Amino acid sequence: MLLNIKNLTVAIEGKEIIKGLNLQVNKGEVHAIMGPNGTGKSTLAAAITGREGYEVTEGEIWYKDQNIIEMDADERANLGIFLSFQYPVEIPGVSMTNFMRTAINAQREYRGLPPMPAGEFLKLMEEKKKLVDIHSKLTNRSVNEGFSGGEKKKNEIFQMALLEPTLAILDETDSGLDIDALRTVAKGVNELRSEENAFVVITHYQRLLEYIVPDFVHVMYDGKIVKSGSKNLALELEEKGYEWLKEHSLA
Amino acid sequence: MSDQTNNNILDEVTKGEYKFGFYTDIENDLAPRGLTEDTIRFISAKKEEPEWMLEFRLKAFRHWQTLEEPEWAHLHHPPIDFQDIIYFASPKKKPQLNSLDEVDPELLETFDKLGISLDEQKRLSGVAVDAVIDSVSVKTTFQDTLAKHGIIFCSFSEAVKNHPELVKKYMGTVVPYTDNYYAALNSAVFSDGSFCYIPKGVRSPLELSTYFRINAANTGQFERTLIVAEEGGYVSYMEGCTAPMRDENQLHAAIVEIIAMDDAEVKYSTVQNWYPGDKQGKGGVYNFVTKRGLCKGNRSKISWTQVETGSSITWKYPSCVLMGDNSIGEFYSVAVTNNYQQADTGTKMIHLGKNTRSTIISKGISAGRSNNSYRGLVKIMPGAVNSRNFSQCDSLLLGDQCGAHTFPYIDTRNQSSIVEHEATTSKISEDQLFYCNQRGIDTEKAIGLIVNGYAKEVLNKLPMEFAVEAQKLLSITLEGSVG
Ligand SMILES: Nc1ncnc2c1ncn2[C@@H]1O[C@H](COP(=O)(O)OP(=O)(O)O)[C@@H](O)[C@H]1O
Ligand SMILES: [Mg+2]
Numbered sequence: 195m196l197l198n199i200k201n202l203t204v205a206i207e208g209k210e211i212i213k214g215l216n217l218q219v220n221k222g223e224v225h226a227i228m229g230p231n232g233t234g235k236s237t238l239a240a241a242i243t244g245r246e247g248y249e250v251t252e253g254e255i256w257y258k259d260q261n262i263i264e265m266d267a268d269e270r271a272n273l274g275i276f277l278s279f280q281y282p283v284e285i286p287g288v289s290m291t292n293f294m295r296t297a298i299n300a301q302r303e304y305r306g307l308p309p310m311p312a313g314e315f316l317k318l319m320e321e322k323k324k325l326v327d328i329h330s331k332l333t334n335r336s337v338n339e340g341f342s343g344g345e346k347k348k349n350e351i352f353q354m355a356l357l358e359p360t361l362a363i364l365d366e367t368d369s370g371l372d373i374d375a376l377r378t379v380a381k382g383v384n385e386l387r388s389e390e391n392a393f394v395v396i397t398h399y400q401r402l403l404e405y406i407v408p409d410f411v412h413v414m415y416d417g418k419i420v421k422s423g424s425k426n427l428a429l430e431l432e433e434k435g436y437e438w439l440k441e442h443s444l445a
Numbered sequence: 446m447s448d449q450t451n452n453n454i455l456d457e458v459t460k461g462e463y464k465f466g467f468y469t470d471i472e473n474d475l476a477p478r479g480l481t482e483d484t485i486r487f488i489s490a491k492k493e494e495p496e497w498m499l500e501f502r503l504k505a506f507r508h509w510q511t512l513e514e515p516e517w518a519h520l521h522h523p524p525i526d527f528q529d530i531i532y533f534a535s536p537k538k539k540p541q542l543n544s545l546d547e548v549d550p551e552l553l554e555t556f557d558k559l560g561i562s563l564d565e566q567k568r569l570s571g572v573a574v575d576a577v578i579d580s581v582s583v584k585t586t587f588q589d590t591l592a593k594h595g596i597i598f599c600s601f602s603e604a605v606k607n608h609p610e611l612v613k614k615y616m617g618t619v620v621p622y623t624d625n626y627y628a629a630l631n632s633a634v635f636s637d638g639s640f641c642y643i644p645k646g647v648r649s650p651l652e653l654s655t656y657f658r659i660n661a662a663n664t665g666q667f668e669r670t671l672i673v674a675e676e677g678g679y680v681s682y683m684e685g686c687t688a689p690m691r692d693e694n695q696l697h698a699a700i701v702e703i704i705a706m707d708d709a710e711v712k713y714s715t716v717q718n719w720y721p722g723d724k725q726g727k728g729g730v731y732n733f734v735t736k737r738g739l740c741k742g743n744r745s746k747i748s749w750t751q752v753e754t755g756s757s758i759t760w761k762y763p764s765c766v767l768m769g770d771n772s773i774g775e776f777y778s779v780a781v782t783n784n785y786q787q788a789d790t791g792t793k794m795i796h797l798g799k800n801t802r803s804t805i806i807s808k809g810i811s812a813g814r815s816n817n818s819y820r821g822l823v824k825i826m827p828g829a830v831n832s833r834n835f836s837q838c839d840s841l842l843l844g845d846q847c848g849a850h851t852f853p854y855i856d857t858r859n860q861s862s863i864v865e866h867e868a869t870t871s872k873i874s875e876d877q878l879f880y881c882n883q884r885g886i887d888t889e890k891a892i893g894l895i896v897n898g899y900a901k902e903v904l905n906k907l908p909m910e911f912a913v914e915a916q917k918l919l920s921i922t923l924e925g926s927v928g
Contacts, residue, residue, distance in 0.1 A: 243883055244882075245879050246875070246879070247875075266882070266887075267879060267882035267883055268881075268882040268883075268885055268886060268887045268888070271882065271883050271884055271885040272885045276883070277883050279880065279883075282880070283874070283876045283877050283880045285877055285880070285881075285894070285895060285898055286898055286899065286901075287897070287898025287899055287900070287901035287902070288894055288895065288897070288898035288901075292894070293881075293884075293894070294884075296886055296890065296894060297881075297884035297885050297886055300884075300885040300886045300887065300890065301885040304885065336898065337880075353884065357884065357885070
């Protein structure tokens with residue numbers, strides 16, 4: 195098993211947001227997590243990736259046979275966990291090229307590899323740019339600076355393609371995307387899918403799931419997974435609305 | 446959350462050490478400790494100076510004795526005992542200037558350690574270097590190449606001997622010894638420095654560079670640099686400096702004068718990395734420097750670019766006097782302070798000529814318990830019609846125990862000129878740090894990356910040879926500081 199979350203409780207500033215959550219992800223699988231706003235989906239992503247201030251008060255997060263809850267965020271990233279941010283930040287003055295080169299070489303160093311030669315790196319950039327259909331004028335800019343909402347999301351997938359993570363969490367990568375951009379993002383994910391990696395796709399709408407077909411769909415409500423099923427669950431949820439869930443979770 | 450998080454990061458990230466803190470055991474010729482007229486006569490005699498030079502020194506000394514140390518800067522330090530300083534130290538084995546083989550091998554090794562190549566074989570770098578250790582210039586490279594273009598690039602002492610008419614004509618015309626306390630002191634006791642003369646219509650084919658090193662204990666360093674660019678001349682000049690780690694404070698009081706005639710351009714870049722003191726604020730160099738450029742000719746241009754990472758105290762305002770019509774002054778600065786460092790730095794742009802323009806970009810970065818002040822004056826005189834200034838002063842705070850201050854003074858005396866001033870203060874956001882961490886970049890590297898991005902506008906102004914060194918320095922200076 196790649197990711198095994200057991201009875202996880204997460205608090206922000208003492209307030210419990212995730213309330214006893216279980217999730218199991220195997221290599222080769224795509225899991226979708228759906229649920230209304232404010233339910234704790236991004237909080238879950240932050241807890242898995244080790245963001246400070248998100249306190250695990252109970253439970254365990256197992257990744258590749260180790261409990262990672264004490265591990266720093268950068269080490270988790272170096273172990274192959276990637277987050278496509280719901281709100282990517284801007285880093286003025288730091289070019290995308292410099293940023294990604296620093297990231298790739300940090301990850302290589304962690305694995306005991308020498309820095310990637312400049313030529314090889316540039317070739318890799320070109321290749322992945324094509325994959326996500328991202329323009330050079332964006333990659334020559336500072337990280338996310340002056341990017342539109344859609345471009346920021348594409349840029350997240352571009353970074354994912356460069357880093358080739360084992361576990362990728364996509365936090366509402368589809369929101370704010372037009373249909374073409376959505377297709378491009380989905381294409382990027384589908385081309386990276388393999389028997390060796392897994393995806394957790396957080397989304398509001400089942401629309402994305404027409405393009406990235408999940409093996410499992412989980413519905414989150416008030417800090418817990420209240421229902422799991424096949425991809426049909428997404429359709430059912432969209433049809434009946436989140437009100438239907440409320441009844442479910444109270445039941 | 447973010448305050449808590451920032452503090453944690455502050456505690457977590459550990460020690461950054463000064464990488465240039467070694468000391469080289471070189472036999473020295475020292476002046477007796479303290480400062481009297483005899484000291485000045487001693488220095489002048491050691492340097493075999495002509496009478497007029499000694500007279501200049503003595504006048505400056507007598508003036509200095511009437512002055513009080515300035516206290517207006519946003520700086521705090523115990524009183525400096527000017528009688529407890531050695532004002533002159535020179536390596537005993539007097540190196541020959543025409544052959545590298547005759548330079549003390551210990552000295553060469555010192556410069557090797559600093560990554561400064563004095564070896565003329567290594568022409569690839571294309572940089573001519575004047576190396577000044579303690580009080581004496583030990584080696585100037587590429588002199589022959591430069592001489593072919595009529596460019597004079599030598600130590601100040603040599604210039605006094607070989608080009609007295611030029612030195613007499615220009616020395617003290619931009620920074621007179623009456624200018625301020627430290628300028629008077631420097632004029633009395635200055636030991637060496639660099640002299641550079643670009644004749645009419647010549648663009649220097651090489652970057653010129655001076656490398657200063659304080660080595661001996663209890664000595665002050667008082668160097669003096671004079672750059673003259675005649676009509677249509679161009680030169681890009683770089684200055685670097687380091688010092689050993691010592692517990693006591695060392696005094697550095699320098700003067701740099703630049704003169705640009707019609708259509709001449711001088712770019713002066715500094716990477717200042719004197720020893721900043723230890724984490725408790727013990728030791729470090731007191732850096733009191735007067736740098737000023739005179740845009741004497743029409744359409745002349747002087748630009749100062751500085752990266753200030755060292756010194757326990759920095760007091761420094763590289764300035765431009767825009768005398769020629771349509772002349773241009775620029776000041777680009779990154780000043781980083783960490784631990785207990787204090788910096789009070791900025792510029793003065795004095796507009797005298799018509800249509801003169803000046804640009805000021807200042808990036809202050811403070812960490813630890815340091816204090817970082819920008820102090821600037823933009824003065825537009827009545828005759829400077831249609832002049833323009835744009836100033837931008839940004840401060841970045843790392844942690845919550847450091848201080849950033851901005852003191853912009855604006856004095857406009859005509860109606861047709863425009864002065865714009867923008868200022869911002871920001872912190873490294875926890876969001877940015879996490880974003881980097883999530884890509885596998887550790888917090889220390891992330892801070893280096895973000896800070897270099899923040900300072901990019903200024904770093905881009907540095908010559909290539911310096912830019913890489915400066916970027917590394919920024920990261921190193923902030924190691925172990927941050928949140
Ligand atoms: N940094 C934070 N500080 C305080 N409360 C937060 C923070 N982040 C999220 N929350 C709260 O946690 C709850 C879950 O938020 P989030 O995980 O962003 O939900 P979702 O991603 O499902 O929309 C919300 O009530 C939100 O207000
Ligand atoms: Mg969310």
